[in-house]
Amino acid sequence: MGSLWFQWSIAAAGFDATASILSFKNDELAIVGLLDLHESEVKSVSYSPSGALLATCSRDKVVYIWESGMDDDFECIAVLNGHKQDVKDVVWHPTSELLASASYDDSIRLWKEDYDEWYCCAKLSGHTSTVWSLSFDETGDRLASVSADRQLIVWRQSSKEGKPLGSDPQWREVWKTDETEHKRPIYSVDWVGSRIATGSGDDCIRIFTETSNDTFEITSCQPKAHRGDVNSVAWHPQKEGLLASAGDDGDIKIWKLEEDV
Numbered sequence: 001m002g003s004l005w006f007q008w009s010i011a012a013a014g015f016d017a018t019a020s021i022l023s024f025k026n027d028e029l030a031i032v033g034l035l036d037l038h039e040s041e042v043k044s045v046s047y048s049p050s051g052a053l054l055a056t057c058s059r060d061k062v063v064y065i066w067e068s069g070m071d072d073d074f075e076c077i078a079v080l081n082g083h084k085q086d087v088k089d090v091v092w093h094p095t096s097e098l099l100a101s102a103s104y105d106d107s108i109r110l111w112k113e114d115y116d117e118w119y120c121c122a123k124l125s126g127h128t129s130t131v132w133s134l135s136f137d138e139t140g141d142r143l144a145s146v147s148a149d150r151q152l153i154v155w156r157q158s159s160k161e162g163k164p165l166g167s168d169p170q171w172r173e174v175w176k177t178d179e180t181e182h183k184r185p186i187y188s189v190d191w192v193g194s195r196i197a198t199g200s201g202d203d204c205i206r207i208f209t210e211t212s213n214d215t216f217e218i219t220s221c222q223p224k225a226h227r228g229d230v231n232s233v234a235w236h237p238q239k240e241g242l243l244a245s246a247g248d249d250g251d252i253k254i255w256k257l258e259e260d261v
Helices: none
Strands: 009-013 019-025 028-035 042-047 053-058 063-068 074-080 087-092 099-103 107-114 117-125 131-136 142-147 152-158 170-176 186-192 195-200 205-212 215-222 230-235 242-247 252-256
Touching: 009 042, 009 053, 028 074, 053 087, 053 099, 063 099, 074 107, 074 117, 099 131, 107 131, 117 170, 142 186, 152 195, 195 230, 195 242
Parallel strands: 042 087, 087 131, 131 186, 186 230
Antiparallel strands: 009 019, 019 028, 042 053, 053 063, 063 074, 087 099, 099 107, 107 117, 131 142, 142 152, 152 170, 186 195, 195 205, 205 215, 230 242, 242 252
């Protein structure tokens, strides 16, 4: 899940094929910008770490990159084609302008800029069904992905032979759950510190904790977290163990992870 906030602005994806930019004006939240190039519902939006760029993706199979200007004005600077089906999620690398996208075509693509041209620098193929959500770890060296195939996969960036890490990165699968961990498709993933949270169509929230390098085990499972699919999970960026979730039941819940004594 990408960053929807930057400073006092919020980006929101819409079923009307637009992305809205909202900002606080006189203590009220108001729409200050509308991005309307997509041809179908917008599935995800994400600010880059600097806030200078915003990525949007859609059911129209396209990813747009927008550059933020003065007075909440946005200009489209790149159109990323490559996915064969709906693009479900976009998320930025935490420290650089590297973008990851997830799709109904079962793949993950990574995009970067070279001399003002954006291109696909890596394609990750490991899932066997729709990839719903992505989350980088805090270093950006690893990426978590979840899918309708009921698997959580952790990928690690590795250097090409003779090339430094990060110059057209290769990514390899280093760990994954088996199909028995989740009973239905996994719709959301969020990674903070040593913990990965997932939200699933089996109404559960699960927490996976890293026990050794690139090895995780399930340390918490909250059954019936919502009365329906768990569509989104997000860790608090500063308060350890605090997690928000949203479900098909229309509820937003805040959870506190209790440590074993």
